[in-house]
Amino acid sequence: MIWNAFAIAIREISRNLTRAFLTVLGVFIGVASIITMVTLGGGATLAVKEQISSLGSNLLTLRPGAGFGSRGSSAGVPHFTEMDSVILGEQIASIAAIAPVRTASLSTIYLNNARASTITGTTPVYFQINKWTIAEGRFFTDADLRSGGAVCVIGNTVRVELFGTDNPIGASIRIGRASIEVIGLLATKGQAGMGDQDDTIIMPLSTLQRRLIGRTSSNDINQISISAVEGTDSIALIAEITQIMRQRRNLQSNQDNNFNIFDTRQIAETLGSTTQLMTMLLAAVAGVSLLVGGIGIMNIMLVSVTERTREIGIRLAIGATASEVLLQFLVEAVTLSCIGGIAGIILAFGLCYGLAQVIKVPFNFNTQINVVAFVFSAIVGVMFGYMPARRAAKLNPIDALRHE
Amino acid sequence: MNQPPLIELRGLTKTYGVGDAMFQALKGIDLTIHRGEFVAIMGPSGSGKSTLMNLLGCLDTPTTGSYRYEGIEVETLNSNQRSLLRRYALGFVFQGFNLLPRTSALENVELPLLYRGMARKERQEKATAALNSVGLPNKLNNTPGELSGGQQQRVAIARAIVTEPSTLFADEPTGNLDSVTTQDVVEILTRLNVDRGITILLVTHEEDVAACARRTIVIKDGLVASDTQRS
Incomplete structure (x- = not known):
């Protein structure tokens, strides 16, 4: 039965290449953009950290005057x-x-x-x-x-x-x-x-x-x-x-x-918290694009609901059971999401590699974000591929056939 | 040997909607159909004839009443078991053809066999034979979009009979066809009934289509108005 569902799913994908392509595209763009953004952001953070450490972390500087601010003038001191x-x-x-x-x-x-x-x-x-x-x-x-x-x-x-x-x-x-x-x-x-x-x-x-x-x-x-x-x-x-x-x-x-002592560790801490803020900002941006990517996937999936509901009605009428139809849809959604996800990871790798050289930041592969982006997009893809099918398969076959 | 009738209905009703919007499409149908019969179900629009057909084909569930198919109490079956009943015993032809788009005639006809778990080679042989029997030996690889209405309906008939069902349900199969192709479809159905002994239930509002059946049941306002047998 699983092999059967797989065969039907693959056949159905090859028959609807445009729809398959658009679904894959949603996952693909989502995954690629998130990974690229977070990886390059991570590279930039790393670059800043390297420059801070090049300052020397246990360096103190003694200067005349009371320090920064209006009272910190060194005039006359x-x-x-x-x-x-x-x-x-x-x-x-x-x-x-x-x-x-x-x-x-x-x-x-x-x-x-x-x-x-x-x-x-x-x-x-x-x-x-x-x-x-x-x-x-x-x-x-x-x-x-x-x-x-x-x-x-x-x-x-x-x-x-x-x-x-x-x-x-x-x-x-x-x-x-x-x-x-x-x-x-x-x-x-x-x-x-x-x-x-x-x-x-x-x-x-x-x-x-x-x-x-x-x-x-x-x-x-x-x-x-x-x-x-x-x-x-x-x-x-x-x-x-x-x-x-x-x-x-x-x-x-x-x-x-009438003198002040400036500790580079203080700058390091200040810059450190700045980069931390930057990383958090990037994470927020990545989250939003993840959401947007998810909505894209959802749209493609929902657009084809009417056609697919009729298809489910036909399959049920000629003797498919609801679970067979659902398995087929699940296999389709998983296959498309995974293709999109893997393609997205490959593109992101290329983009990060190229862009890192252009904007001169170190490129280090971030396994975590690759996994998160892939899993999230795949879940969204599978969920929105599967949920409408689940609703349709619960209908009486005649209601599914008549779906407008 | 006392074999049960193929189809036996007792007080079958179907109600749509709730409250003020409630509409009783079938108000208590008693009906018995035996193996090998060719039955035409007629009636004006909204009389409930299509509703009856969907209930008989297990595409929909009745509100009250009893439906036995070959002695099986259909209302006790769950949706899975009803799917299996459709898979192994019933065939459908719809007014709107209901073929899978962008899918070749051969693959459309193969589909019910696929759900029976039949091997690819046997599937293709049977599907080709079914398409030959409806007169479409040259259209195996054409998709529905490349076929005329009459040809699409013949593909749908091939899909319905490829599993050799005991009963074929045809819901206004000629409703979207011109008079020449209507005649083709009627001839194919008659041949299936006579040559293969398939029980056929045909819903139609065209007198000349109904004329090919040996029994005509007229439904009016959700009740059986007349039931006439021709010799």
């Missing part, structure tokens, strides 16, 4: 000294590396190309703290720092804008009033919610101080970058740093901090 950085590094055991940073915005010129760049003067340990890797050439060393050598490393954005296709390594660029040799090109980090990280020029702190802007006071460090030992409680670390800095800056107990 003393900057730090190189000694602050040294003392913090010596006194706090959970600091793995610490680098004083002085930044300045200066014009840079190479041949006919000029642009304003942010110049960072710091110590070699800065590269390690910020997880920079070198793409070409080399980092500057402690020797360069001691001698105040006229060297710098540049980020990829600077290379593109100043050098175009030329090899930057060994070339000299004019920064402010000095000529500085490029000794290294940094590996690309990309955008990370904080602007273009690759738009940077990094040189020894002593070079920046002596050759480019001159030393105006010992309080010329406008940022201290700190990386904590892995597994450090960052709240305790912040408290330690705060205590030492308050002392060094002679703050009385009734005075507010």
Whole structure:
């Protein structure tokens, strides 16, 4: 009986290819769109997460001023000294590396190309703290720092804008009033919610101080970058740093901090919750398209109810039992839904693979959404293929035959 | 040997609708039909003749009364058992042909055999033979859309007789046909009755179609008005 129903169902599908095609199409579009959307969304989330982790998750940044907002102005607040950085590094055991940073915005010129760049003067340990890797050439060393050598490393954005296709390594660029040799090109980090990280020029702190802007006071460090030992409680670390800095800056107990400590873990958490929101949004969109796909399938199925009700009447009249007719319809619906579902999965795979490269996000196959989309569409397809048949098969054959 | 009659009706009624909209189509029919009879059921529109036919063919269920087919109490059967009765004993020809669309004549005729679980080869042989017997040996692969009304009705007759039923129900089989094809259909039905001994119940409102039957039952207002036998 099952084999019989299967034979009849296949014959019935081959006889109504247009209807079969439209049914398959409903499932197909539904499955393909959901999988594509969720997979690409997942890829984008992953990309954001990778960029966050490239920031360094145990990185703290000490800045003058009380923090963000209207009270956070750093105007008139003393900057730090190189000694602050040294003392913090010596006194706090959970600091793995610490680098004083002085930044300045200066014009840079190479041949006919000029642009304003942010110049960072710091110590070699800065590269390690910020997880920079070198793409070409080399980092500057402690020797360069001691001698105040006229060297710098540049980020990829600077290379593109100043050098175009030329090899930057060994070339000299004019920064402010000095000529500085490029000794290294940094590996690309990309955008990370904080602007273009690759738009940077990094040189020894002593070079920046002596050759480019001159030393105006010992309080010329406008940022201290700190990386904590892995597994450090960052709240305790912040408290330690705060205590030492308050002392060094002679703050009385009734005075507010005139510096702030920025923990990248906080950004990571903020961005993390943003991507989580994005994922939830995608899930909602996927849910809606699942629903729309389902309604599409339902429509096709319901459109053919009249014709199919008559067909059921004919089959019942010539001696088919209700269960035989239902089995036939069930087999038809399952077959069509599965064909549509599998075709949808294949198309989605191709789309995701291609689009992931176009929009530059990683492509990772999401088994879960493939299963969910397939099962849901198949259930909708089977339900709306089967339910009208069930209603019709319950009728007296003569009522089914007369169905208008 | 006292064989029960083929069809035996006692006080059969059929009511449609409820309350004010209630309409009694059959008001108590008593009728006995024996094997091998050719019966024409006549009557004006709305007299209940088609309703009677559907009840006899187990396509519909009576409101009250008793219906025995070969001694079987039909009203005690469930819908599954009624399906099996139709499958093994009854054949139908409808005014509107009721063939499956986009399906070849051969496959339409094969369909009842498919539900009997017959093998493909035997099915095709029997279906071809049935189509030959109604004079359509060259139309096996044509779909209903490619056939004339008369040809479609002959396919429907082939589908009804391919299972060799003991009774053939024909509900206004010539209602949609012209006079020439009407004559063809009437001849085929007569031959089935005479040559194969199939009991035929024919609903019609055309006198000349009814003339081929040996017994004519006239239904009026849900009751048997007359029952005449011709020698």
